[in-house]
Amino acid sequence: MKYSRLFSKTSKTVPHDADSANARLLAQAGFIHQEIAGVYTFLPLGLKVLRNIEQIIREAMEAVGGQEILMPAMTPKSVWKQTDRWDHFDALFRFEGMGDKEYALGATHEEIVTPLAKEYAFSYKDFPFAVFQIQNKFRNEPRAKSGILRGREFAMKDLYSFHTSEKDLDKYYEEVKKAYLKLFERLGFDPQITYTTYASGGTFSQFSHEFQVLSEVGEDTIYTCAKCKLAVNKEIIDKQNSCPECGNSDLKEKKGIEVGNIFKLGTKFSDAFNFKYTDEDGKQKPVIMGCYGVGSSRVMGSIVEVFNDEKGIIWPKSVAPYQVHLVSLGKDGVVFKAADKLYEKLSKAGIDTLYDNRDLGAGVKLADADLIGIPVRLVVSSRTLESDSAEWKERDKKEAENVKLTEIEKKIKVYYS
């Protein structure tokens, strides 16, 4: 993509509501645009990152046997009445349609997925199974804040699992727990800053688990155990004031962003919808459920909170909007021609390249490249062409080096392999 053609450009204006690095940098670099507090448009660069994140999440969910479906955002009042959440779930956006029909916007989907699963699973032979979706959720938040960390409309992956026994749920729950840690690592977070965190289990289980990424802007206060790489959320520190794994009571207080959470639902929803299965002896028994969320747009915001410097964003390789940011410098026709040629060559080789071919000064173009934060920057100038090279600089490194034009394609492929 030629930067001159790209719909969204960088901006020097700091958004007035930029209370966090992700709100400021994603808007200034042209990834997102705020429409209402807590409601954003994903611009071409931002949508590419979001889709990359979603694809990594999708693969992780398929690896634990999840089948992808897509439930609607419009949900009927009746199902929320049935679980007694219509009147008690503050975050529900409720609205009316013709014929005095009442609806809620999906803030979560247990109320839809439980009666849905009941249509297709009857016998113990049909269990266990898990379905997931990647879809926008809506929450009537009193205060939207921190850019795409806490929004009123946001992208989320929600997985639901269905079992015939607590034991089977426990086994699957541990499997997903492990898969989540792998997932967050693949999304770019250093395992050293991602904490599986004990949190409140609600009425039906002792604990749930959150996945907290350490960050100063995090809304959550957690207490980490240096030995076990586990943490305890402040909300349950009275109940659990030492490491649940090793008993260590020397816990450190930290701030974290909750990027995922997993929850044993037990029979809370299957009871409400009378979802039972027939066991080996022909008896009817209640289905046991678990649910597993990852906020995909929140992950994007969290990545920016964790990976940035004074110049801009530093995208991890796995989710970057483009693989290479190619910049031509100077007014020399020979340079433009050489950069054009390199762009063509990279494109043909299937290397996703953002090419800044604008007739602007070096300062602006290099600052934009740093702000946007693509992992590899290639600069073509009269000076680099003297040695038939382009300057190679990785966004997270200080040094740059000249690389022969003939060697670049190979070097990119090695870098991303």
Next chain:
Amino acid sequence: MKYSRLFSKTSKTVPHDADSANARLLAQAGFIHQEIAGVYTFLPLGLKVLRNIEQIIREAMEAVGGQEILMPAMTPKSVWKQTDRWDHFDALFRFEGMGDKEYALGATHEEIVTPLAKEYAFSYKDFPFAVFQIQNKFRNEPRAKSGILRGREFAMKDLYSFHTSEKDLDKYYEEVKKAYLKLFERLGFDPQITYTTYASGGTFSQFSHEFQVLSEVGEDTIYTCAKCKLAVNKEIIDKQNSCPECGNSDLKEKKGIEVGNIFKLGTKFSDAFNFKYTDEDGKQKPVIMGCYGVGSSRVMGSIVEVFNDEKGIIWPKSVAPYQVHLVSLGKDGVVFKAADKLYEKLSKAGIDTLYDNRDLGAGVKLADADLIGIPVRLVVSSRTLESDSAEWKERDKKEAENVKLTEIEKKIKVYYS
């Protein structure tokens, strides 16, 4: 995917609201599940088809220079007030959030995309450009009907183009018109049944154009010209009662499903949001806009309306949920083993296969395959194994043939090439 593991199964129950082939067949074959009238969950098979359709649409939009973005479903009251549609657009779902804030669910996105584009385009040099999204729309329909043909929440692609002159819009409009015809052909519709149809242009242009697929369940009445392959929508037949191309007045009345529409918006929305550009002489001029829709879930329903028989759906190759439906027949362990082996082989070769390995009678399994409608069915039985073969049958053909197990992979690749 092993059919025994697939979340959604076929059902003998005809849905009570099945007023059309797509509502009945898609529900019975396990592609969709109705949650509310006009609101559906896409089950694993259905989501695969929808994603295939969306990818074909995406490629067509990128080919006409469209850049993909994703706007929110939640939109503020203020922008609808600015175009005077808050009080006059009946299909808007309106709702309230905390702090007495009022919102509408996106029924269309001119009100969002126009002020958005204004943030990034200023000079004539920034034009023309086009952005599109693929996203769920919400409409407060008095009566949802015909399955996924007319829903209250439905998937849609909407492209918006921005120009500095009527002439430039006209040129782009013709380009998209051609791209649409190619697109619908790629989606599986015979060009013989897809009509570019003159329709009302609203207040700002003489005509708009719809793309109508002939079908008895279509809501639209159109008048077709046999010579020019054009049609006129009944809504403007008083204004235009002969073929706009050749003047032929011997038009035939037909029923059609509107799968796409394109519209010259002129300055209607740029005026409302005061979106101007600076021309070569430094003068401020209003931006000229066009919009171009395709209902992606409606396309899915239309395909089923056009491609079905008494046994079930007949998916076109380009959008089918799987490439091959593999069926093992009989109780013979040797057969199951051979079918397992073939499934492994096809999967390894990257051939997307639905494998019905259930221990059920031939009648049920073959009927399910016909209902689901995957283009190629392969049957492995004791009889076919006698000649080291599987039975190859295409869903839209009567005849079947035996194909050597060693030849199948190649034959599938040729079929889909």
